[in-house]
Amino acid sequence: MRDFITWLSLSDLSIAIGSAGWAVPLIQCFHIVAVGALTGALLVFNLKIAGLFASEEPLQVVSKRYEGWIWGAIILLALTGGLLIIAEPARELLAFSFWAKMTLLLIGMIIVASFQLRIRRGAGAWGEGTTAPAGARRLAVGSFVIWVCIMVLGRFIAWDTTIWGSWSFAA
Amino acid sequence: MDFYALFQWLENSDVGAWMRDSVYALPFINALHVVSVVVLFGSLITVDLRLIGVLARTRTFTRVSQELLRFTWVGFAGALISGLLMLTANATEFYVNKIFWFKMGTIVLAGLNMMFFELRTMKTVSHWDATCPPPDRARLAGVLSISLWTAVIFLGRWIGYTKGFDFDAPIDIDLDNLMFSMLAAGGFGAA
Numbered sequence: 215m216r217d218f219i220t221w222l223s224l225s226d227l228s229i230a231i232g233s234a235g236w237a238v239p240l241i242q243c244f245h246i247v248a249v250g251a252l253t254g255a256l257l258v259f260n261l262k263i264a265g266l267f268a269s270e271e272p273l274q275v276v277s278k279r280y281e282g283w284i285w286g287a288i289i290l291l292a293l294t295g296g297l298l299i300i301a302e303p304a305r306e307l308l309a310f311s312f313w314a315k316m317t318l319l320l321i322g323m324i325i326v327a328s329f330q331l332r333i334r335r336g337a338g339a340w341g342e343g344t345t346a347p348a349g350a351r352r353l354a355v356g357s358f359v360i361w362v363c364i365m366v367l368g369r370f371i372a373w374d375t376t377i378w379g380s381w382s383f384a385a
Numbered sequence: 386m387d388f389y390a391l392f393q394w395l396e397n398s399d400v401g402a403w404m405r406d407s408v409y410a411l412p413f414i415n416a417l418h419v420v421s422v423v424v425l426f427g428s429l430i431t432v433d434l435r436l437i438g439v440l441a442r443t444r445t446f447t448r449v450s451q452e453l454l455r456f457t458w459v460g461f462a463g464a465l466i467s468g469l470l471m472l473t474a475n476a477t478e479f480y481v482n483k484i485f486w487f488k489m490g491t492i493v494l495a496g497l498n499m500m501f502f503e504l505r506t507m508k509t510v511s512h513w514d515a516t517c518p519p520p521d522r523a524r525l526a527g528v529l530s531i532s533l534w535t536a537v538i539f540l541g542r543w544i545g546y547t548k549g550f551d552f553d554a555p556i557d558i559d560l561d562n563l564m565f566s567m568l569a570a571g572g573f574g575a576a
Contacts, residue, residue, distance in 0.1 A: 247539075254424070256427075261452075279441060366419075370414070370416065376409075
């Protein structure tokens, strides 16, 4: 890992982004705005499944409305996040917060995708129905909590050793 | 009103001292600020996009705004409280930071845009509630809202890099001690 970080730090792109002092803050700005857009779409999507939003509309209508938005924002986040890793490999890849974030991100995306697939197939209470089953309602609330943790961990990367102590790979 | 005296008082308060001395206060309050801001922004742009006429076109504007603006206000309250707490830590440093005042000014503009919309444009909402697109005056309020809050996020992120950080100074890369120099730059990373 450390060899990889050293190699990445010495790559032309990493040095190019790093030598322009304003580049990392600017990429972070776009990253946060994309997080905001994703939060809006996920808030509505999870509220709908939890039965707290647009109660008059079928699940399929609401889910379809935010599908492109959710995955579009995630792609934008992966691109800007990727640039941030290239710019500061040690800061990101040695942070415990980063790997915890990536793990929760994987879980969060699987939950969202499985909700979307189930609603698309539209079997039983899903699809044409306006409310999801009780178990799914609880999972929707849990799913939003996971996404909030992902954001918090993203912010914690800046204080990784302070917060995690010896758990941080940078310690 | 003497803002500088107010800022000095904030910085010298017990809360300010706690924010500076506590190891965990700043990271957690900062994370709360980010989560609050994205909840504010995310719920608000969802309403704004309906107002512009590009999203949820089959639903009435009042239904969308009634369901979502409460989250915008929760986000705003969280951002305000966490923001004030972060301010107390180094209030006098923020006082001399131009970006901080640009951000505050932009928030005031966003507030004025919202007040004008609520007090004037919303009076006629019964005429265009189910119409898509809504009248230009309403759509303009939506575009302004998204633009101003995007600017607030940019300026907010920039504040973290303007406290004693010089953009024009090149970052030294010590090729022989790369790992060491990157880790030693933790102060910069914590912006």
